[in-house]
Amino acid sequence: MKKILELISEEVQEAFEQAGFDRALGKVSISNRPDLCEYQCNGAMAGAKQYKKAPIMIANAVVEKLAGSKVFDKVEAVMPGFLNMNVKADFLAGYLSEMKADAKFGIEEAKEPQTIVIDYGGPNVAKPLHVGHLRSAVIGESVKRICRFMGHEVVGDIHLGDWGLQMGLIITELKERQPDLIYFDDTFTGDYPKEAPFTISELEEIYPTASKKSKEDDAYKEAAMDATFKLQSGVRGYRALWKHIMQVSVTDLKKNYANLNVDFDLWNGESDVQDVIPGMVAYMKEEGYAHESEGALVVDVKEETDAKEIPPCMILKSDGASLYNTTDLATIMERMNKIHPNHIIYVVDKRQDLYFEQVFRCARKTKLVKEDTRLTFLGFGTMNGKDGKPFKTRQGGVMRLEHLLNDINEEMYKKITDNREVAEEEARATAKIVALSAVKYGDLSNQASKDYVFDIERFTSFEGDTGPYILYTIVRIKSILNKYKEQGGVPADAKIQSPVNESEKELMLAITQFNTIMNNAFEEIAPHKICAYIYELANAFNHFYHETKILVEEDENKKAGFIALLVLARDILETCIDILGFSAPEKM
Ligand code: ARG
Numbered sequence: 001m002k003k004i005l006e007l008i009s010e011e012v013q014e015a016f017e018q019a020g021f022d023r024a025l026g027k028v029s030i031s032n033r034p035d036l037c038e039y040q041c042n043g044a045m046a047g048a049k050q051y052k053k054a055p056i057m058i059a060n061a062v063v064e065k066l067a068g069s070k071v072f073d074k075v076e077a078v079m080p081g082f083l084n085m086n087v088k089a090d091f092l093a094g095y096l097s098e099m100k101a102d103a104k105f106g107i108e109e110a111k112e113p114q115t116i117v118i119d120y121g122g123p124n125v126a127k128p129l130h131v132g133h134l135r136s137a138v139i140g141e142s143v144k145r146i147c148r149f150m151g152h153e154v155v156g157d158i159h160l161g162d163w164g165l166q167m168g169l170i171i172t173e174l175k176e177r178q179p180d181l182i183y184f185d186d187t188f189t190g191d192y193p194k195e196a197p198f199t200i201s202e203l204e205e206i207y208p209t210a211s212k213k214s215k216e217d218d219a220y221k222e223a224a225m226d227a228t229f230k231l232q233s234g235v236r237g238y239r240a241l242w243k244h245i246m247q248v249s250v251t252d253l254k255k256n257y258a259n260l261n262v263d264f265d266l267w268n269g270e271s272d273v274q275d276v277i278p279g280m281v282a283y284m285k286e287e288g289y290a291h292e293s294e295g296a297l298v299v300d301v302k303e304e305t306d307a308k309e310i311p312p313c314m315i316l317k318s319d320g321a322s323l324y325n326t327t328d329l330a331t332i333m334e335r336m337n338k339i340h341p342n343h344i345i346y347v348v349d350k351r352q353d354l355y356f357e358q359v360f361r362c363a364r365k366t367k368l369v370k371e372d373t374r375l376t377f378l379g380f381g382t383m384n385g386k387d388g389k390p391f392k393t394r395q396g397g398v399m400r401l402e403h404l405l406n407d408i409n410e411e412m413y414k415k416i417t418d419n420r421e422v423a424e425e426e427a428r429a430t431a432k433i434v435a436l437s438a439v440k441y442g443d444l445s446n447q448a449s450k451d452y453v454f455d456i457e458r459f460t461s462f463e464g465d466t467g468p469y470i471l472y473t474i475v476r477i478k479s480i481l482n483k484y485k486e487q488g489g490v491p492a493d494a495k496i497q498s499p500v501n502e503s504e505k506e507l508m509l510a511i512t513q514f515n516t517i518m519n520n521a522f523e524e525i526a527p528h529k530i531c532a533y534i535y536e537l538a539n540a541f542n543h544f545y546h547e548t549k550i551l552v553e554e555d556e557n558k559k560a561g562f563i564a565l566l567v568l569a570r571d572i573l574e575t576c577i578d579i580l581g582f583s584a585p586e587k588m
Contacts, residue, residue, distance in 0.1 A: 001098060001099065001102060001106035001107075001108065001515065003515045003516050003519075004095055004512040004513075004515070004516075005028060005029070005030070005039075005516065007071070007095070008028045008039055008071060008085075008087070009026060009027050009028045011066070011069060011071045011072070012026035012027075012028050012041050012043075012062070012066070012083070012085075013025075013026030013027070014026070014065075015062045015065035015066045015069075016043060016047075016062055018065045019058070019061040019062050019064070019065050020061075021043075021047055021051065021058060021061075021062075022047065022050070024043075025041075025043030025044070025046055025047045025058075026041060026043050026062075027041065027043060028040065028041045028085070029041070031084070033084075036078075036084055037074070037076070037084035037085055037086055038085060038086045038087060038509060039084075039085040039086070039087070040082060040083060040084055040085065041082075041083040041085070042081075042082060042083075043058075043062075043083070044056070044058035044059035044062065044077070044081040044082070044083060045080065045081045045082070048081065054080075054081070055080050055081020056077055056079055056080060056081045058081065059077035059078075059081045059082065059083050060077045062075075062077070062083060063075050063076065063077045063083070070088065070091060071087055071088060071091050072085050072086065072087060072088060072091075073086055073087065073088040073089070074086040087509075089498035089499050089505065090498045092498070092499065092505065092508050092509070092512070093496050093497055093498045093499070093508075095512055096496045096508055096511060096512065096565070096568060097495070097496045099511070099512070099514070099568065100496055100564070100567075100568045104149070105514050105515070105568075105571070105572055105575070106514065106515045107149070107150070107514070107515055107518055107519075109150065109151025110150055110151040110152055113151050113152045113153055114152045114153070114341075114342040114343055115152070115153045115154075115155070115339060115340060115341045115342050115343075116147050116152050116153065116154045116155070116341060116342065116343045116344075116345065117154075117155045117156075117157060117335050117339055117341040117343070117344045117345070118140055118143055118144045118147070118154060118155070118156045118157070118344075118345045118347065119140075119157050119159045119331075119344065119345065119346045119347065119348075120136050120137065120139070120140020120141070120143075120144075120156065120157075120158070120159075120346075120347035120348075121133070121136055121137050121140060121158040121159065121160075121257070121262070121264060122136055122158070122159050122160075122161065122348060123158070123160065123161065123253055124160070124161035124162075124166060125160055125161060125162040125166070125167075125245060125246060125249045125250070125253075125269070126166060126167070126170055126203050126204070126206075126207050126245050126249050127166065127204075127207055128204050128400050128401075128402070129253070129256050129400065129401040129402070130398045130399060130400055130401055131383055131391050131398075131399045131400075131401060131404055131454075132349070132383075132398075133401060134260075134383065134401055134404070134439070134443070135349075135380045135381075135383060135443060135448075136347050136348060136349070136380065137257065137260055137262045138260070138262070138439070138440050138443045138444060138581065139347050139378070139380055139443070139444065139448050139527065140156065140262075140347035141156070141260075141261070141262045141263075141581045142440075142444055142527040142530075142579065142580050142581050143345060143347065143378065143525055143527065144156045145578070145579045145580075145581060146518070146521055146522050146525075146527065146530075146579055147522065149518065149575075149579055150518065150519075150522045154265075155265045155266060155339055155341070156263070156264045156265045156266070157264060157265065157266040157268050157335075158264040158266065158267050158268070158269070159268065159269065159270070159331065160250075160267065160268070160269030160270065160271075161269070161270060162246060162269035162270055162271045163232075163269065163270040163271045163274065163327065164228065164270070164324075165224060165225065165228050166207065166211075167227075167228060167231055167242055167245065168224040168225060168226070168227035168228025168229075168231060169207065169210035169211055169214060169224045169227075170203070170206055170207055170210060170245060171224075171227040171231065171238060171241055171242075172210060172214075172220065172223045172224040172227045173206045173207075173209060173210035173213070174197070174198070174206065174241065175223075175227070178197065181197055182237070183197075183237035183238070183240055183241045184237060185237065186237075188236075188237065192237070192240040196244035196245070196247065196248050197244070198244070198248065199248070200248050200249070200251070200252045203245065203248055203249060210224065232274070242271075250267065256401065256402065259405060260405075260436070260581075261436060261581050261582060261583075262581065268331075270327040270331075272331075272334070273327055273330035273331050273333075273334050274322075274327075274330075276330050276333065276334060277322050277326055277327075277330050280326075280329065280330050280333055280368075281297065281315060281316060281326075283366075284297075284299065284315060284366055285297070287366070287367075289365060289366045290315055290366075293312065294318065295318030296314055296315075296316060296317055296318045297314070297315045297316040298312035298313060298314050298315060299312060299313045299315060299362045299365060299366060300312045301313050301357075301358050301361035301362050301365060303361075310354070310357060310358060310361070311358070312358075313325055313329075313358040313359065313361070313362040315329070324355075325355070325358065325359055325362070328359050329359060329362060329363060329366075329368060332344065332359075332363050332368050332369060332375075333368045336368060336369055336370075336373070341373065342372070342373060342374065343373070343374040343375075343376065344373070344374070344375050344376070345376045345378055345525065346375075346376065346377050346378060347378045347380065347448075348377065348378075348379060348380075349379065349380060349382075350379025350380055350381055350449055351379075352377075352379065353377055353379045356377040356379075357377070360375045360377070363375065376525065378448060378525055379448075379449055380448045380449060381446075381448070381449055381450045381451035381452065382451045383443070383451070383452060383454050384451055384452065384453050384454065385453070385454065386453060386455060388453070391454050404439075405435070405439070407456065408435040408438055408439055408456060408459075408460065409428075409431050409432055409435045410431075411435070411456055411460050412431040412432075412434050412435040412438065412460055412468075413427060413428060413431035415460060415462075416430055416431050416434070416588065429585075430585045430587070430588050433471075433582070433583060433584070433585045434460075434467070434468050434471055434585065434588060435460070436467075436582045437467030437468060437470065437471050437577070437582045437583075437584075438456075438459040438460045438466065438467045438468055439459065439467075440467060440580060440581055440582050441459070441466060441467030441470065441531060441580065441582070442454065442455070442458075442459035442466070442467065444527045444528060444530075444531050444580055444581075445465060445528055445531035445532070445535075446528060447526070447528050448525075448526070448527070448528070465531075465535050467582065469535075469538060470534055470535070470538050470573065470577060470584075471577075471584045471585065471588060472588065473538040473541055473542060473573065474570060474573050474574060474577075474584040475584060475585065475586070475587060475588050476542075476545065477541065477566050477569060477570045477573075478570060478584075478586060479587075480545075480550060480551065480563075480566060481563065481566060481567065481570070483551055484551060484559075484563055487551065489559075489560070489563065491563050491564075491566070491567050492567070493560075494560040494561070494563040494564035494567065495560065495561070495564050496561065496564045496565060496568070497557070497558070497560070497561030497564070498561075500558060500561070501547060501548060502547075503540075503543050503544040503546075503547040503548060504544055504548060504562070504565065506540050506543065506544070507537075507540040507541055507543070507544045507565065507569065508565065509540075510536055510537045510540040511537065511565075511568060511569060511572060513533060513536075514533070514572055517529055517530060517533040518530070527579075527580060530576050530579060530580060531580065533576065534573055534576045534577070537569065537572070537573060538573070541569050548562065550562045550563075550566075
């Protein structure tokens, strides 16, 4: 379906042409003076020079041609040459009816679907998820859903941090505590036990302990590096322990991400590409891309136009060990071979932007990707506390994601049960749904690259630009529709009609933006645009609701028109929040 602005523009372009001017001048935009008109066109001003005519003359000539228009009920030429327009009620109703009849409310899916890989989440195995991982998960999930909604093939990959020194540290600490474990017996050739010799809570305690010790004790650090080396070179017992760590940790991660309504198509990690690294390194050497520098193997990635120095991309350290870069490059190679993406999007902390610049340049230079493969770094800003510093616990430590979510659930539960009788179980379930909207909307409503202040108070409020406000609006619509059913009406049968008052028309106009907004959100990889849209839509609905007697309307036909509009508003709002990665309850 065409965007409403395209339809309107076509009408005005036609008039420009008929009046003897260039069609291109007839481009229409949404009015920036909604008090004066709904749409505007500034083409007459732009054409003045070309036609050596006063803009108002051109505008007047265009107005004349639009006299019998089916689209506009008001077109005015205003000094010095603006065209101000309002659309006809039945034109608007027609457009909305078409939207309503369409499964995607007028969005045309991509004719040539792209294959897009989204690299997000990026947790590190055996380390608990902390608030720093929240943004990647929340933004990445939404970007994945946006791309999918627009008809593309999308693969979400978690890219686990499951290979480096942290593994060696855990194994070292395990050996200190339980030296007799069969995994440390070099002579053992049998099958290792199925059960891990630790639980997730032990694992989560082991890592920080080991990490702390290694910073204070050189011999301990040495041992951890040795354990890492043994693991990476394939020592059986170490590999078996690693598998246990993975299994215990991934089970826990899956539970945590499920609570966030985030799910990945691939649970690949850094470890998955270790086998292809030697081949990749050999290729880079053979083709002359990589050269030695102070013992290390590097690929130069600086360009003449660089304003600041971009250091070479290191492929192997002087001791021959691979690095974070090496793994990311090998992962690109694997993705190209197995998934053939047109586009890879990384949703990672923006402090890694120089790093990704190096990796992308290196991937292009060494032809790991095709010339037209897009590589995008969607760097996000920091989630700060009210003091403007990175979000911490009250004691000043790193906040675990689980604890943060619990706090918000609790806060929401309090609000829901405040002054009201609600069954415990129901209140808990509702609190969980609403809390997720608070967290996700609070994050997504900011442009991803910006830092934002995580403000529980504000995010959980039922008023203002918040997730709970959006849910509250949806629930309000649902409740009206239920009452309509109780009166014997059938919402699904109701047909869109011409608006009967200003607030209804405003709501309808807001709804028509869906197509434009979704396209922009996709093109610019910008979930915050969808938030801004649903906030405006919710405001428009609530205004309409306060201005209009819906259920007590006596004219059944008119009432059905309201109901049809409510159904459409609810469906679009629910579609949008699903794309943002949360949902609405039935009641709240
Ligand atoms: N595990 C990394 C970290 O905690 C993030 C991974 C980001 N993705 C990537 N392909 N490098 O910093």
